[in-house]
Amino acid sequence: MAPAPNPDLRNQRSHRAILDAALELAARDGYAKVTVEAIAAAAGVGKQTIYRWWPSKAAVILEALNDRTGPFSGVPDTGDIAADIAVAAQGVIEALGTGLGTIWRGLVADAQGDPRLAESLLNDFMEPRNKAWQDRLDKAVAAGELRADVPTRTMVELLFGPIYYRLLLGTDPLDPDNTTTRVDYLLNGLRPH
Amino acid sequence: MAPAPNPDLRNQRSHRAILDAALELAARDGYAKVTVEAIAAAAGVGKQTIYRWWPSKAAVILEALNDRTGPFSGVPDTGDIAADIAVAAQGVIEALGTGLGTIWRGLVADAQGDPRLAESLLNDFMEPRNKAWQDRLDKAVAAGELRADVPTRTMVELLFGPIYYRLLLGTDPLDPDNTTTRVDYLLNGLRPH
Amino acid sequence: MAPAPNPDLRNQRSHRAILDAALELAARDGYAKVTVEAIAAAAGVGKQTIYRWWPSKAAVILEALNDRTGPFSGVPDTGDIAADIAVAAQGVIEALGTGLGTIWRGLVADAQGDPRLAESLLNDFMEPRNKAWQDRLDKAVAAGELRADVPTRTMVELLFGPIYYRLLLGTDPLDPDNTTTRVDYLLNGLRPH
Amino acid sequence: MAPAPNPDLRNQRSHRAILDAALELAARDGYAKVTVEAIAAAAGVGKQTIYRWWPSKAAVILEALNDRTGPFSGVPDTGDIAADIAVAAQGVIEALGTGLGTIWRGLVADAQGDPRLAESLLNDFMEPRNKAWQDRLDKAVAAGELRADVPTRTMVELLFGPIYYRLLLGTDPLDPDNTTTRVDYLLNGLRPH
DNA sequence: AAATAAGCGAGACGGTACGTCGGGTCTTTAA
DNA sequence: TTAAAGACCCGACGTACCGTCTCGCTTATTT
Numbered sequence: 089m090a091p092a093p094n095p096d097l098r099n100q101r102s103h104r105a106i107l108d109a110a111l112e113l114a115a116r117d118g119y120a121k122v123t124v125e126a127i128a129a130a131a132g133v134g135k136q137t138i139y140r141w142w143p144s145k146a147a148v149i150l151e152a153l154n155d156r157t158g159p160f161s162g163v164p165d166t167g168d169i170a171a172d173i174a175v176a177a178q179g180v181i182e183a184l185g186t187g188l189g190t191i192w193r194g195l196v197a198d199a200q201g202d203p204r205l206a207e208s209l210l211n212d213f214m215e216p217r218n219k220a221w222q223d224r225l226d227k228a229v230a231a232g233e234l235r236a237d238v239p240t241r242t243m244v245e246l247l248f249g250p251i252y253y254r255l256l257l258g259t260d261p262l263d264p265d266n267t268t269t270r271v272d273y274l275l276n277g278l279r280p281h
Numbered sequence: 282m283a284p285a286p287n288p289d290l291r292n293q294r295s296h297r298a299i300l301d302a303a304l305e306l307a308a309r310d311g312y313a314k315v316t317v318e319a320i321a322a323a324a325g326v327g328k329q330t331i332y333r334w335w336p337s338k339a340a341v342i343l344e345a346l347n348d349r350t351g352p353f354s355g356v357p358d359t360g361d362i363a364a365d366i367a368v369a370a371q372g373v374i375e376a377l378g379t380g381l382g383t384i385w386r387g388l389v390a391d392a393q394g395d396p397r398l399a400e401s402l403l404n405d406f407m408e409p410r411n412k413a414w415q416d417r418l419d420k421a422v423a424a425g426e427l428r429a430d431v432p433t434r435t436m437v438e439l440l441f442g443p444i445y446y447r448l449l450l451g452t453d454p455l456d457p458d459n460t461t462t463r464v465d466y467l468l469n470g471l472r473p474h
Numbered sequence: 475m476a477p478a479p480n481p482d483l484r485n486q487r488s489h490r491a492i493l494d495a496a497l498e499l500a501a502r503d504g505y506a507k508v509t510v511e512a513i514a515a516a517a518g519v520g521k522q523t524i525y526r527w528w529p530s531k532a533a534v535i536l537e538a539l540n541d542r543t544g545p546f547s548g549v550p551d552t553g554d555i556a557a558d559i560a561v562a563a564q565g566v567i568e569a570l571g572t573g574l575g576t577i578w579r580g581l582v583a584d585a586q587g588d589p590r591l592a593e594s595l596l597n598d599f600m601e602p603r604n605k606a607w608q609d610r611l612d613k614a615v616a617a618g619e620l621r622a623d624v625p626t627r628t629m630v631e632l633l634f635g636p637i638y639y640r641l642l643l644g645t646d647p648l649d650p651d652n653t654t655t656r657v658d659y660l661l662n663g664l665r666p667h
Numbered sequence: 668m669a670p671a672p673n674p675d676l677r678n679q680r681s682h683r684a685i686l687d688a689a690l691e692l693a694a695r696d697g698y699a700k701v702t703v704e705a706i707a708a709a710a711g712v713g714k715q716t717i718y719r720w721w722p723s724k725a726a727v728i729l730e731a732l733n734d735r736t737g738p739f740s741g742v743p744d745t746g747d748i749a750a751d752i753a754v755a756a757q758g759v760i761e762a763l764g765t766g767l768g769t770i771w772r773g774l775v776a777d778a779q780g781d782p783r784l785a786e787s788l789l790n791d792f793m794e795p796r797n798k799a800w801q802d803r804l805d806k807a808v809a810a811g812e813l814r815a816d817v818p819t820r821t822m823v824e825l826l827f828g829p830i831y832y833r834l835l836l837g838t839d840p841l842d843p844d845n846t847t848t849r850v851d852y853l854l855n856g857l858r859p860h
Numbered sequence: 861a862a863a864t865a866a867g868c869g870a871g872a873c874g875g876t877a878c879g880t881c882g883g884g885t886c887t888t889t890a891a
Numbered sequence: 892t893t894a895a896a897g898a899c900c901c902g903a904c905g906t907a908c909c910g911t912c913t914c915g916c917t918t919a920t921t922t
């Protein structure tokens with residue numbers, strides 16, 4: 089096994105330039121068209137410098153995406169859980185409707201054939217968001233707004249899964265306006281009252 | 282411009298061999314590792330023969346997948362919509378838990394960067410299933426089992442979206458046993474009663 | 475083992491362009507500075523096409539050199555062996571004093587670390603010349619001009635070895651004018667008479 | 668421009684370790700496979716320390732070779748010049764038939780594309796030997812054993828050139844046993860008596 | 861003895877070229 | 892007239908070393 093390089097010696101300027109170049113290229117040319125070679129050239133960096141710190145272009149772009157979007161802290165809390173979810177869903181739809189969404193989709197695509205990337209994508213990107221929402225939902229449960237017998241982890245999945253799924257399959261265009269209605273369906277159920 | 286080839290002249294033996302080889306290779310080596318070259322070699326066919334009839338390896342594999350799974354006709358109808366959904370969900374989970382699931386995930390992956398493939402995947406694979414379920418749900422609405430004010434197309438998405446999503450992101454392993462519970466959450470809603 | 479490609483299918487235009495480009499680059503930039511990549515680019519050819527037919531840049535350049543110098547047939551035969559050798563030695567010195575000499579030296583250099591190339595260089599380039607000279611010397615032996623108890627193969631080596639050696643080591647510049655004298659030393663020996 | 672480093676400050680331990688490692692690696696893996704990086708690693712030394720004192724791997728190995736073989740003083744002098752040459756030729760063949768020969772050949776190879784190295788190789792390795800032999804031959808001339816009208820420098824070349832040449836081209840394996848015969852050819856000439 | 865300068869091990873850096881893979885196109889051969 | 896076989900051009904891969912460049916850490920004077 090190759091000796092792992094020492095992260096302390098990492099050149100800050102190069103590191104930044106790589107992340108910036110990666111994101112810019114992905115936004116400009118589309119995730120699939122980006123190559124490690126092009127990132128290196130755009131960042132004014134040797135290819136080896138990229139391979140020293142990341143195993144693949146996907147890993148670079150994932151870090152770049154995380155670096156750009158910053159630490160997640162966007163769970164709204166107005167006391168009205170339905171409204172909060174609707175607003176958040178709108179936010180997801182809007183955020184992922186831009187170039188960042190295309191990048192995210194590219195990462196998910198690569199993750200299908202790359203378990204290590206799948207794990208990173210989960211741990212570094214999805215889970216923080218899911219965790220934050222579990223906390224918010226726990227609070228709503230405590231406030232009596234939501235059923236106590238449903239694991240909040242499952243709730244997160246039921247609430248946001250369909251959105252992510254539609255982004256990936258593109259069954260229908262996503263409309264940020266009707267999130268309120270959809271949240272209503274989920275909270276009140278599909279059965280007649 | 283080259284004249285479009287006449288599909289009638291398509292060599293049946295080659296066609297079969299290609300589809301079979303594609304699926305076998307995908308199952309054995311994983312979707313991402315399959316190449317057009319390998320399919321051609323395994324099928325005892327020239328590369329050109331593949332490119333004459335399909336635009337990409339993904340298109341071949343999609344047709345092979347459709348060919349293998351056959352026309353969809355699997356919506357159960359016992360009169361109890363909750364039970365039917367639960368059974369179907371189990372079926373999806375089980376089917377996509379095998380090698381076919383890996384192939385499906387690979388197709389979704391490629392579709393992220395290939396709009397034509399995305400369209401084919403939707404039209405040839407997903408939509409027939411969705412349509413069949415819309416019909417079943419329409420019937421349940423008529424029977425008073427489900428709300429009439431929710432488009433059944435939306436229902437399908439809320440019911441199955443989270444499953445497909447979890448398959449793609451791999452947040453948690455899918456357990457076919459608790460589908461009943463999850464259907465209950467969706468039908469009765471996440472609010473306390 | 476990789477299946478050997480079929481030489482009959484070799485593209486003549488590419489083949490020519492590769493040999494021409496190789497020799498031109500070697501003459502212009504010096505043997506050591508030539509790269510397979512540059513040859514491919516200059517020939518308007520894919521790198522793979524070079525690697526399909528030759529194992530290394532050295533092999534390409536050796537063939538190009540042979541192709542350029544053509545079949546060897548330059549042994550003079552005036553009936554006077556001493557004069558013939560002197561003329562030939564001059565020819566060698568002059569030929570290898572040009573760009574071709576630099577290329578030849580580069581090939582010998584690479585051959586030091588590449589036994590396969592060494593063998594090719596011997597068989598395809600040196601041996602035909604040596605053989606032709608052995609024949610000429612055999613004739614001189616028969617004519618009583620040279621000792622019969624010395625293998626002509628050895629004679630060739632004693633006659634031309636020092637020239638090739640000096641080209642490689644560069645001990646002193648080679649002067650085509652004093653070849654007659656040197657031949658005299660070899661034919662009459664270094665002992666006083 | 669960087670000030671030239673002061674050789675007095677050179678770390679003796681490192682210097683030794685570099686020369687030893689260089690020679691060992693060259694003997695073990697073959698001259699061509701040795702890299703500066705590998706020498707540095709094997710010597711437990713920073714790459715820069717090598718580049719501070721030598722311009723290339725070839726220069727290191729040349730010094731290592733000289734260091735190992737020590738100052739040349741091996742010209743035999745029994746009074747019989749023919750026998751002395753034959754013995755010396757045997758010595759050359761034997762010495763260069765070992766790993767040292769491979770290293771010498773590697774140096775000659777690199778020298779083809781590196782005039783500075785060529786000069787060093789000549790001055791530091793070949794010339795001392797040639798000079799010593801010129802002295803020996805001068806003595807033989809004075810003793811009437813050799814012609815006085817042939818420059819001894821030329822004699823050295825005629826005597827040893829073919830051996831070095833054969834080592835580099837590998838036309839035939841070198842046999843230390845028949846040196847006497849070959850010396851006879853050179854001393855008495857190739858003409859019939 | 862402290863200050864100071866150099867050499868030093870370590871190893872990251874920008875580069876160049878390597879030899880390989882596979883994409884999608886084009887050509888040849890044989891049925 | 893098809894299609895197998897496979898060569899072709901091309902772009903990117905991930906690797907190996909090059910020679911240069913910082914980093915702290917010895918050492919070895921030089922005050």
